Amino acid sequence: MRGGDAGHHVKANAGLGQGCVQHLSRRPDEGAACQILLIARLFTDARSIHRFDGRAVDDATLRALYDLLKLGPTGFNAQPGRYLFIRSAEAKAHLADGMSSANRDKTLAAPLNVVVAYDTRFHEHLPTQFPAYDAKAFFDQSPDWIEPTARTNATLQAAYLIFAARALGLDVGPMSGFKADRVDAAFFPDGRYRSLLLANIGYGVRDGLPPRGPRLAFDDAVSVL
Numbered sequence: 154m155r156g157g158d159a160g161h162h163v164k165a166n167a168g169l170g171q172g173c174v175q176h177l178s179r180r181p182d183e184g185a186a187c188q189i190l191l192i193a194r195l196f197t198d199a200r201s202i203h204r205f206d207g208r209a210v211d212d213a214t215l216r217a218l219y220d221l222l223k224l225g226p227t228g229f230n231a232q233p234g235r236y237l238f239i240r241s242a243e244a245k246a247h248l249a250d251g252m253s254s255a256n257r258d259k260t261l262a263a264p265l266n267v268v269v270a271y272d273t274r275f276h277e278h279l280p281t282q283f284p285a286y287d288a289k290a291f292f293d294q295s296p297d298w299i300e301p302t303a304r305t306n307a308t309l310q311a312a313y314l315i316f317a318a319r320a321l322g323l324d325v326g327p328m329s330g331f332k333a334d335r336v337d338a339a340f341f342p343d344g345r346y347r348s349l350l351l352a353n354i355g356y357g358v359r360d361g362l363p364p365r366g367p368r369l370a371f372d373d374a375v376s377v378l
């Protein structure tokens with residue numbers, strides 16, 4: 154299995170849905186094949202994609218996406234990430250207004266965009282989401298912890314979104330190249346949510362995709378003590 158060749162297209166582009174789940178439970182040998190397919194779809198064949206075919210991403214897929222990403226772990230189970238999905242031309246125009254010029258056209262052309270933001274009052278949900286002890290009181294008494302906790306965990310949730318989307322057969326193009334103050338003014342005017350990351354989502358087109366950039370070698374990135 155090789156990953157990252159320009160123009161290479163994963164044949165099982167419909168995602169790893171029910172069929173794979175059934176194979177995993179019934180036929181261990183086919184289950185192994187499914188695991189290889191899953192690794193390819195999530196990692197070795199997956200790319201950051203900003204060009205998409207004409208297929209829309211329907212509401213059922215958005216719900217399936219959230220139902221997967223929400224399971225990723227967060228500190229205190231705090232789940233500070235908030236997800237604004239954008240499809241309409243009007244909302245796209247507001248979003249494009251806040252994009253860097255390099256990202257504007259592809260943002261407008263994508264069938265779906267997502268703004269991943271964090272909730273600056275995420276701790277208000279802690280009594281129901283983390284009833285083990287009174288974590289809300291900790292944040293009420295330590296307000297300096299709110300922002301870094303929200304950013305760290307919502308950033309993790311943005312990564313869960315990327316990988317959940319890949320598992321469902323979608324492609325994602327993440328982007329930091331936008332003006333957060335403009336995006337926040339357009340979509341979160343009361344100041345409660347703050348945008349962290351944007352992404353284009355759809356069914357990717359790989360023609361013309363440049364080869365994957367190199368990755369640091371194990372010895373350059375990893376220490377083992």
Ligand SMILES: Cc1cc2nc3c(=O)[nH]c(=O)nc-3n(C[C@H](O)[C@H](O)[C@H](O)COP(=O)(O)O)c2cc1C
Pocket residue numbers: 199200201202203256326327328329330331350365366
């Ligand atoms: C946090 C983050 C910010 C990024 N910002 C941009 C961006 O503003 N514009 C863009 O075209 N790509 C952006 N990318 C895409 C990266 O360049 C891409 O993920 C990286 O080169 C790896 O490419 P690959 O997934 O195809 O191997 C961003 C990716 C991440 C994760």
